Amino acid sequence: MPLPVYLLAVAVFAMGTAEFMLAGLLPDLAADLGVDVATAGLLTSAFAVGMVAGAPLIAALARRWPPRGSLLAFLALFLVAHVLGAVTDDFAVLLATRIVAALANAGFLAVALTATAGLVAPDRKGRALSILLGGTTIATIAGVPGGALLGAVFGWRATFWAVAVLCLPAALGILRGLPAGEARATAGPLLRSELAELRRPRLILVMGLGALVNAATFGAFTYIAPVVTEAAGLGTLWVPVVLVLFGVGSFAGVAAAGRLSDHRPGAVIAVAGPLLALGWCALGAWAAIPAALLVLAFVQGALAFAVGSTLIARVLYEAAGAPTMAGSYATAALNVGAAAGPVVAGLTLGTGPTGPIWASAVLVAAALLLAARGRVVFASSAGSPLVTR
Template sequence: MPFAVHVLGLAVFAQGTSEFMLSGLLSGIAGDLHVPLGAAGLLTSAFAVGMVVGAPLTALACRSWPRRGALLFFLGVFVAVHVVGALTPGYGVLLATRVVGALANAGFWAVALVTALALAGPHRRARATAVVVGGVTLACVVGVPAGAALGELWGWRSAFWAVALVSLPAAIALLVAVPGGTPGDVPTVSARSELRALARPRLLLTLLVMAFVQGATFCTFSYLEPLVTRVTGLGAGWVPVVLALFGVGSFAGVTLAGRLADARPAAVVGIGMTALAAGWAALALTAAHPAAALALVLLQGALAFGTGTTLITRVFRLAPDAPTMAGSFATAAFNVGAAAGPWLGGLALGAGLGFRAPVWVSALLMCAALAAAGLPALSSRALSAARSDAGAPTE
């Protein structure tokens, strides 16, 4: 695997840390800026919305830019808004930096994915995707707990400074490792042609499946703390351990998927989605048993990110004539799920259905993903039956 692909993963690690670290900093932000906790929570929602909207818009805006220039620009903006966020005394400015940071992150993701695939070559697409997505899983394992620890020691602003500082070595490495121009094996097509390619029903269905899978993942992930402390019966000190377990599983999942999905992508997606649906249901049923809950958190992290990585690769396979926009739509679908899943889990909790309810919502979302994934086969069988009936002799 080219060194530049690993550099892209390092940059994604820094940005992934920023995306998820606020979960451990909300109380400090609310107290320091004198805003309600709910207002502090909107900082996370603003980032997710910025990612969804920003992915296709930034990809359109930078279609003609050299890849290295685009990556450095987006990473530079990302660093700048974190410096501003660390210095600002006002909530409004901080909220604006989260939106702008999300737009920069979305643009970086869109360019990074297509760059990684071009550098790795057609036979290592899944492995290249796994390296880039692996940056997010490492952020869950290392970056987010480290950000929370910094927040406890020196305040929430120190976590913002840390993200900016970690991004600087990535920027230097990108400058050295990533080729300066657009790879010659990527065809130049119009934006209209790319958007037309992305309107294919099978591709849109894959994006919908991605959103369901990620919605299921982040629905439970967002509410692991109350599940662990109030259902499993473990103390609050176990929460970082459980989150780290999920992150370790995620890293293992993307690594394994990267090795398997290039050869058998359909099997990885099919088995992974089925196991995820069963696993979320099993976690809901056995959450009161610590050993079972811990094992399932590890397993579900691996399945969720392994399946998600393979689905991203499938988007590029289904849209070879949309080289710059495919990654942006995959990023948007990922973040639609990341925003919708916690919202649905919150509705279930608000309805008084108990602390296992978000896990059951995850299981239902996976059932929806399986149903959506099965639509092409169902449509094909229905079409074959109709043709057979049309050609059958009448009595």
């Protein structure tokens, strides 16, 4: 893999930490700002909404800009948003900074996904994507649990400051790893032609499946702290432990899927999809048993990211006719789910701390039913599109 792919993954690590970090901070943040936990959960949804809206919009605006300059500008805006979030005492202002940070993250990820796909051979998109998303999974292993621990010791604001600092080495990596380049050539598909790809049923279908699976992941992940402290009866310092296990599992899932998603995506979905749904059911039933919670945190992390990354890779394949916008479509698919998941899961908190886990099981089941009802068959060879009949 080219070195720039790994350097982009470093930046994705910083942004992934920011996107996921509230999972371990919600109770303390809510108490400090005078809102309930479900309202604080809207910070995760706001971030995801900003990602959904921002990905296609900013990708369209930046489609002719030099990639390195675009990535650095988005990273700088992301840094500023987290500095402002760290110093505010107003929930509405914090919500606004999350939206701004999301727009910056959306632009960055959309450009990074497209740039990454262009750095490798056509049949290695899934592998390159797994490395890029590896930055997100490492964030769940180290960044998010570290942020939760930092928040537990020094308060939630310290985590926002830490994310801002993480942007600095990420920017250095981009400066050293990517050429300055010139503006992208004006030749190529017109924007309206690339947007017209969104009328293709196969692309919409695979984006919808990715959104549902990601909604399940974010729905459970956002409210994992109450599961640990209330359902399992563990102390707050166990929250980072569970997050580490989920992150280690997610890294394993992305790594395994990255080697299969280009050539055998059907096998990944057919095997890991049903296991993912059953795993959420098992976690909902056995969350009160600490040992089961710890084991299932790892297993669900692996299954969720194996299925999710495979579906997002298929979005890039299906959007091959939109070379400058494909990354934004993949980003939107990820974050439609990330926006909806916490909202749906938050509605179930009244049933108890495991309500979000059961909501995740339902969302994955819906994705499997959609695939079955559409008689979806994933191509067995790289570069071949999703086939439906």
